[in-house]
Amino acid sequence: MVFKILTALLLIFSSVLTSELRIEITKGIKDPIRIAIVPILWNLDNPPREYLHKIISSDLESFGEFESLLPKEMLSLPQAEEEIFYRDWKLLDVDYLVLGTASAGENPLEIVVNFSLFNVTRERLMKRSISVGSVSYLNSLAHVISDRIYSEINGLPGISSTKISYINQNNFPERKYFLRVTDIDGRNDSSIFSSSEPLMSPSWSSDGKRLAYVSFEEGTSGIYIQDIYTGKRTGLKLQKGINSSPNWSPSDRYLVAVLSKDGNPDIYRYDLEKDNWKQLTDHFGIDTEPDWSPDGRKIIFTSNRSGSPQIYEMNVSNRKIRRKTFEGSYNARARYTPDGKRFVFVHRRDGLFHIAVQNLRTGKLQILTDTSLDESPTISPNGKVIIYATKNKEKDILAGISIDGKTRFILPTNSGGVREPSWSPLLVSTNN
Amino acid sequence: MSLFDQFLIMVAIICSFSGCAAVSMDRAVEAETVSAVSESGYSDSDSQVEGTIYFEYDKYSLSTSAVKEIRSFAKSIKSNSSKVRIEGHCDERGTREYNLALGERRANAVSELLQVNGVPSSSITTVSYGEERPITYGSNESSWSKNRRAVLKVL
Numbered sequence: 001m002v003f004k005i006l007t008a009l010l011l012i013f014s015s016v017l018t019s020e021l022r023i024e025i026t027k028g029i030k031d032p033i034r035i036a037i038v039p040i041l042w043n044l045d046n047p048p049r050e051y052l053h054k055i056i057s058s059d060l061e062s063f064g065e066f067e068s069l070l071p072k073e074m075l076s077l078p079q080a081e082e083e084i085f086y087r088d089w090k091l092l093d094v095d096y097l098v099l100g101t102a103s104a105g106e107n108p109l110e111i112v113v114n115f116s117l118f119n120v121t122r123e124r125l126m127k128r129s130i131s132v133g134s135v136s137y138l139n140s141l142a143h144v145i146s147d148r149i150y151s152e153i154n155g156l157p158g159i160s161s162t163k164i165s166y167i168n169q170n171n172f173p174e175r176k177y178f179l180r181v182t183d184i185d186g187r188n189d190s191s192i193f194s195s196s197e198p199l200m201s202p203s204w205s206s207d208g209k210r211l212a213y214v215s216f217e218e219g220t221s222g223i224y225i226q227d228i229y230t231g232k233r234t235g236l237k238l239q240k241g242i243n244s245s246p247n248w249s250p251s252d253r254y255l256v257a258v259l260s261k262d263g264n265p266d267i268y269r270y271d272l273e274k275d276n277w278k279q280l281t282d283h284f285g286i287d288t289e290p291d292w293s294p295d296g297r298k299i300i301f302t303s304n305r306s307g308s309p310q311i312y313e314m315n316v317s318n319r320k321i322r323r324k325t326f327e328g329s330y331n332a333r334a335r336y337t338p339d340g341k342r343f344v345f346v347h348r349r350d351g352l353f354h355i356a357v358q359n360l361r362t363g364k365l366q367i368l369t370d371t372s373l374d375e376s377p378t379i380s381p382n383g384k385v386i387i388y389a390t391k392n393k394e395k396d397i398l399a400g401i402s403i404d405g406k407t408r409f410i411l412p413t414n415s416g417g418v419r420e421p422s423w424s425p426l427l428v429s430t431n432n
Numbered sequence: 433m434s435l436f437d438q439f440l441i442m443v444a445i446i447c448s449f450s451g452c453a454a455v456s457m458d459r460a461v462e463a464e465t466v467s468a469v470s471e472s473g474y475s476d477s478d479s480q481v482e483g484t485i486y487f488e489y490d491k492y493s494l495s496t497s498a499v500k501e502i503r504s505f506a507k508s509i510k511s512n513s514s515k516v517r518i519e520g521h522c523d524e525r526g527t528r529e530y531n532l533a534l535g536e537r538r539a540n541a542v543s544e545l546l547q548v549n550g551v552p553s554s555s556i557t558t559v560s561y562g563e564e565r566p567i568t569y570g571s572n573e574s575s576w577s578k579n580r581r582a583v584l585k586v587l
Contacts, residue, residue: 133460140460148458161460181466188466195471198564200528219474220559221532231467242536242560245529258529263540265533286533302530309530333527346527353525373571375527394571420528428460 020186020413021164021398025064027408032067033153035060035096036089039071040113041079043103048138052102052113055142059160060150062185063385063400064407069094081116081125089120096120096153100145109135113145117152127152139187144428156382160184163424164378164387165192165202165211165228166398170416179213181228186411192228202422205248211422212246212255223257223270236270239277246270249292256280256290256299267301267314280314281321289333294340300324302332311345313360325358327365333376337403338383344368344403346375355388357403368405378423379403387411389419479517479585482508485542487580489523492537494545502542505584506549513555515587518542520560521567523576528562535560542582 037053037060057068071077075088078099089097100115110132117127129148133141140161147158161184168178168191177199182189193199197216204211212225218235221243226233236243241260248255255270259277267281267290281287285305292299299314309332311325325331330348337344340360347356347365352372358365368386377388385407387400392410396417400409411418483505485498494502509516520539522531539558547553566579 128455129458130455131458131460137460144458144460148456190466191468192466193469193471197471197474198561200532200562200564215471216561216564217471217474226469228466231469233469241558242532244532258533260533260536265536286530286537288533289527289529302527309526330526332530348526373524391571394569428458 020189021166021182021411021418022186022413023062023184023400023409023411025407025409027406028064029402029406032065033096034069034092034094035066035098035149035153036069036074036092036094037098038074038077038079038100040115041101043101044111047102048135050138052100052138052142052145055139056098056146056149059143059146059158059185062160063402064409065154065384065402081118084118086120086123094120096126096149098149105132111135111138111141113141115145117149139183139185140428143185147428156384157426159380159382159385159426161428162381162426163208165204165422165424166418167199167202167420168416168418169396179211179226181211192231193224193226193233200420201245202420203247204422204424206250206252206425208425208427210252212248214244214246223255225255241265245289247291250294250296256292258288258290267299280316280319291335291343293336294338300334300336300343302334311343311358324360324363325365326363331356335377335379337379338381344377344379344386346377355386355401366405368401368403369399371399374399376420378421380423381426387421387423389421479587482516482584482586484584485538485582486577487538487582489576489580490526490534492534492541494541499545502545503549506546506551509546509551509555509586512586515555516546516551516557517585517587518546518556518558519565519583519585520558521565521579521581521583522563523579524563524566524571525576526563528564532560532562532564535562538580538582542584 037056040052060066078084097118097120100113102111102113105112113131115129119126131145143160146160150158163181163183165181168180170176177195178191179193179199180191195217200214202211202213210225210227214221215224222238223236223243223246239259239261242265244258246255246257258265259268265286265288267287269278269280283305285303287303290299290301302309303312308329311331311334312321312323314321328348332346334343334345342357342359344357347354353374354367355369355374355377356365356367371390373391375389377386379386385402390399396419398411398418398421518539520535522535543556543558568575568578
């Protein structure tokens with residue numbers, strides 16, 4: 001009996017303890033795009049119990065850009081173009097409408113979804129599309145459909161098939177650090193590495209298959225590369241002093257990282273094919289936190305060579321360095337936006353640390369967040385959203401903001417402290 | 433290529449010629465499961481904390497009292513010809529990787545003064561933990577001042 005109760009309790013606790021980072025919008029935009037996804041018609045003998053239109057709707061709504069109608073709010077449920085009465089949808093202030101049918105594919109588990117996207121205002125068909133997936137991975141299929149819809153409407157890639165990696169620290173029953181990877185919708189959250197010593201700085205390879213990160217498992221900082229699917233793990237040979245801040249080149253041939261083997265932290269480039277290091281900066285100040293520009297030609301980094309941490313940009317071919325930030329006495333850990341035109345970084349004002357964005361050409365700086373211990377910003381591969389680490393009631397949490405500052409959200413979790421988010425590149429291409 | 437793929441390509445080709453609203457084809461990737469690795473980790477449970485030196489915010493210079501303390505550590509380390517490990521730490525403010533560099537500067541400041549006072553560099557190892565191993569949690573000056581430290585451990 002006692003055993004049964006214990007088992008029951010354990011089950012309850014383990015379900016409570018599963019860490020799922022779920023996006024929770026705290027401030028949305030005033031005029032989101034209104035979209036109606038009519039329930040997908042299933043031409044299958046045994047249709048799955050999960051509803052595709054629900055997942056598609058919640059994908060589109062996740063960053064506050066879209067607002068979707070519930071089926072019960074719809075005046076009709078058309079199944080084909082000729083059944084659409086645009087007036088009905090205009091009455092409901094709907095901007096876009098999606099109709100679709102799902103049928104069996106060639107393989108037993110394959111599903112083929114034919115869907116059409118309509119512009120209600122202009123009363124016309126925008127796009128017909130076919131998405132193929134598996135019954136067993138209905139979410140992946142829904143993500144591909146919503147990314148297609150997103151890119152047709154916004155002209156930018158959708159991000160519902162992307163992942164986030166982050167560091168999770170638990171102090172009970174003993175201190176333990178986890179490197180975790182989760183789908184952006186909070187599903188499939190799992191630890192890919194754990195250690196009793198600190199873990200830091202996860203960074204995705206451009207092919208989306210590997211993570212480079214820092215682990216203290218040898219009693220000092222070391223750089224490790226891990227294939228997230230096979231688990232294959234390689235440690236780069238430890239150099240004396242700091243081994244930190246790894247970040248991949250767009251080609252995945254190099255890592256840019258920080259070593260202090262000559263007594264001073266400088267930026268180095270590691271060649272994964274030749275297994276060698278090349279020094280890129282040489283200054284008695286602290287040089288750290290490098291990031292590669294999307295075209296691979298430049299590296300942005302933090303240096304205190306002026307006396308306080310500021311952002312600098314280096315031309316990789318001629319090593320010319322230019323200071324980029326002049327406002328304030330603490331600017332650090334810059335990350336390029338995917339178009340390479342701006343960078344997102346940590347900016348201190350009045351003693352508080354905020355996430356800010358600066359235009360590389362004009363130098364215009366804009367503070368985005370109003371919390372006080374913000375750090376580690378990471379940008380979605382379509383450049384629209386930033387996720388960063390901050391504190392709430394002395395707990396490490398993740399939060400987010402759209403790059404235009406209009407939408408804010410948090411990613412609550414009940415599994416200890418979470419920090420250092422890193423957004424994957426696009427993992428599925430929905431090319432036009 | 434499956435029959436179905438061929439069919440889709442045909443559809444695409446017909447569409448591209450006949451000018452019907454271009455059909456796109458996307459394929460969902462089957463969710464591969466990520467795989468986990470675990471590491472028991474380095475343990476320094478054998479070592480003894482000899483002393484702790486505290487620092488000002490964003491600084492790695494040694495106070496006069498810290499200099500005195502380090503001189504007396506140097507004496508005892510020399511007389512016991514022991515090996516020491518110096519761990520540099522920071523408070524939570526500022527970015528993590530920058531703090532890793534700052535923590536190293538703190539450990540180095542202590543190491544250099546030990547060497548000036550006759551401890552051979554071969555008996556000293558330094559490591560920076562940045563802000564990753566605070567001694568106390570809490571976002572206030574009382575916690576921060578305890579966390580800005582260099583810890584001397586005798587191995």
